[in-house]
Amino acid sequence: MSFGIEAAGYYVPGLYLEIKDLAEKRGIEPAKLEKGLGLHKMGLSDVHEDAATFAAEALLKLIKDYQINPEEIARVYLGTESAVDAAKPTASYAVQMVEKVLEEEFGTRCFRNCDVLDMTFACVGGVDALHNALDFVRVNPDKKAVVIASDYAKYELASSGEYTQGGGAVALLVSSKPDLLEIENNWGVASESVFDFFKPRRLYKKEDLNGAPETYPDKVEVFTDEPVFDGQYSNQCYQDRIKEAYYHYKEITGQNKPYENWEHIIFHLPYAFHGKRVFTEIYSLENDLSYETAEEQKAVAKSENYLKLINDKIEKSQRASSEIGNMYTASIFMAFLSALQTSFNENEELSGKEIGFVGYGSGSKSKVFAGKVSENWRKVVGKWHLFENLNQRSAVDFETYEKLHRKQLRESVNKNYKGFGLVSIEVENPVLIGARYYHYQP
Numbered sequence: 001m002s003f004g005i006e007a008a009g010y011y012v013p014g015l016y017l018e019i020k021d022l023a024e025k026r027g028i029e030p031a032k033l034e035k036g037l038g039l040h041k042m043g044l045s046d047v048h049e050d051a052a053t054f055a056a057e058a059l060l061k062l063i064k065d066y067q068i069n070p071e072e073i074a075r076v077y078l079g080t081e082s083a084v085d086a087a088k089p090t091a092s093y094a095v096q097m098v099e100k101v102l103e104e105e106f107g108t109r110c111f112r113n114c115d116v117l118d119m120t121f122a123c124v125g126g127v128d129a130l131h132n133a134l135d136f137v138r139v140n141p142d143k144k145a146v147v148i149a150s151d152y153a154k155y156e157l158a159s160s161g162e163y164t165q166g167g168g169a170v171a172l173l174v175s176s177k178p179d180l181l182e183i184e185n186n187w188g189v190a191s192e193s194v195f196d197f198f199k200p201r202r203l204y205k206k207e208d209l210n211g212a213p214e215t216y217p218d219k220v221e222v223f224t225d226e227p228v229f230d231g232q233y234s235n236q237c238y239q240d241r242i243k244e245a246y247y248h249y250k251e252i253t254g255q256n257k258p259y260e261n262w263e264h265i266i267f268h269l270p271y272a273f274h275g276k277r278v279f280t281e282i283y284s285l286e287n288d289l290s291y292e293t294a295e296e297q298k299a300v301a302k303s304e305n306y307l308k309l310i311n312d313k314i315e316k317s318q319r320a321s322s323e324i325g326n327m328y329t330a331s332i333f334m335a336f337l338s339a340l341q342t343s344f345n346e347n348e349e350l351s352g353k354e355i356g357f358v359g360y361g362s363g364s365k366s367k368v369f370a371g372k373v374s375e376n377w378r379k380v381v382g383k384w385h386l387f388e389n390l391n392q393r394s395a396v397d398f399e400t401y402e403k404l405h406r407k408q409l410r411e412s413v414n415k416n417y418k419g420f421g422l423v424s425i426e427v428e429n430p431v432l433i434g435a436r437y438y439h440y441q442p
């Protein structure tokens with residue numbers, strides 16, 4: 001019996017900022033962002049959007065596109081680091097929103113017997129959700145699970161993380177009928193507690209919150225959505241952990257150079273070119289190349305063989321990231337969708353080909369695993385229209401971007417939006433304070 005991904009849906013917010021507009025305002029050479037990091041557009045959440053609406057959109061799309069009976073879904077595991085509450089799972093908000101829309105077709109509370117849960121480990125939380133969902137279906141092969149990865153990446157204005165912002169969600173149906181990708185049960189894992197990027201609870205005064213949530217009392221402890229981070233150190237932690245997890249994967253599988261068997265190498269992409277920039281170390285170790293000095297590292301990165309590896313195995317997975325930015329937990333899955341959508345559009349045959357995944361989450365942990373593309377993959381990918389949908393989004397100007405970032409807008413930029421939206425947050429009733437209410441606009 002095989003296990004893996006049966007179907008996939010995604011949601012990307014409808015607004016973006018052109019990276020060249022950001023570069024111009026911040027005095028950064030556009031070529032650094034475009035040619036150095038691979039950034040073109042930055043996906044932005046509108047006023048009514050958050051990790052719960054993103055997750056609900058991706059879940060509803062998955063259910064509708066593949067005509068899934070929600071009563072067949074035994075578990076919904078949501079990977080997120082943008083939770084809307086520290087106790088009530090964001091998955092419970094998302095599932096409730098979708099339940100309401102499906103009410104007519106499936107009756108009230110069609111997810112009544114579904115086990116709903118959030119999982120958090122920075123960007124690798126979605127991979128953790130997938131890992132656990134697979135464990136669940138391996139034990140219960142007649143059941144299905146849904147994994148959702150949903151996040152928005154927000155950094156302080158004018159910081160080095162600002163140009164890597166983005167957001168959105170990917171939902172995966174996990175079962176013993178893996179029409180898209182059959183995933184083997186070999187997991188290379190490496191973890192170490194570090195402070196490369198984290199979101200501590202912090203005490204804020206009301207004015208520190210940029211006048212934003214009028215809902216907050218004068219001084220409150222809140223989760224910040226802007227991380228404390230050290231960019232170059234986070235790169236080093238990423239590089240160290242993926243190396244350890246990759247070697248753990250080699251040890252478990254007994255394979256010599258696993259990456260050589262992988263048609264696509266799918267990384268967690270905090271920005272489009274990150275995977276290809278950091279994989280040089282593993283590549284050098286695998287091929288006995290010297291990697292000590294900066295000159296040697298550059299020589300590897302610019303070598304003909306390495307450029308061919310990027311072109312053959314990495315480039316297709318970068319394309320969506322260049323258009324969206326960091327989606328934290330959802331980035332690795334969006335990189336996977338990007339690679340498969342591109343192969344689909346270019347009429348490549350992927351059936352039976354192996355795909356390797358290199359996940360990373362700050363704090364820190366890496367997971368390395370692989371899967372085999374199923375015979376039916378074209379039927380699954382045929383529903384996505386990923387790049388057409390990305391082309392339907394609307395650009396905002398820099399002023400609007402800054403207002404969105406500072407939470408200074410009261411009304412949505414897209415006033416006629418369709419789909420899920422946050423309507424209000426309870427501020428009066430003491431036993432409901434902070435409760436969030438959503439609606440759906442067909």
Ligand SMILES: CC(C)(COP(=O)([O-])OP(=O)([O-])OC[C@H]1O[C@@H](n2cnc3c(N)ncnc32)[C@H](O)[C@@H]1OP(=O)([O-])[O-])[C@@H](O)C(=O)NCCC(=O)NCCSC(=O)C[C@@](C)(O)CC(=O)[O-]
Nearest residue numbers: 031032035036122123160161231232234235238270361362
């Ligand atoms: C990611 C960094 C550190 C990048 O930091 P940075 O200082 O913006 O960029 P850089 O100096 O590291 O690299 C710039 C590249 O552009 C090139 N360049 C320069 N000028 C030009 C030009 N004119 N024309 C063409 N190319 C140019 C330059 O040569 C270089 O390329 P290289 O040669 O090294 O390949 C920063 O954006 C940052 O702090 N981001 C936030 C943290 C982050 O994303 N870290 C990544 C690893 S940790 C992670 O992935 C986890 C995370 C963040 O997703 C969170 C989670 O797990 O929850």
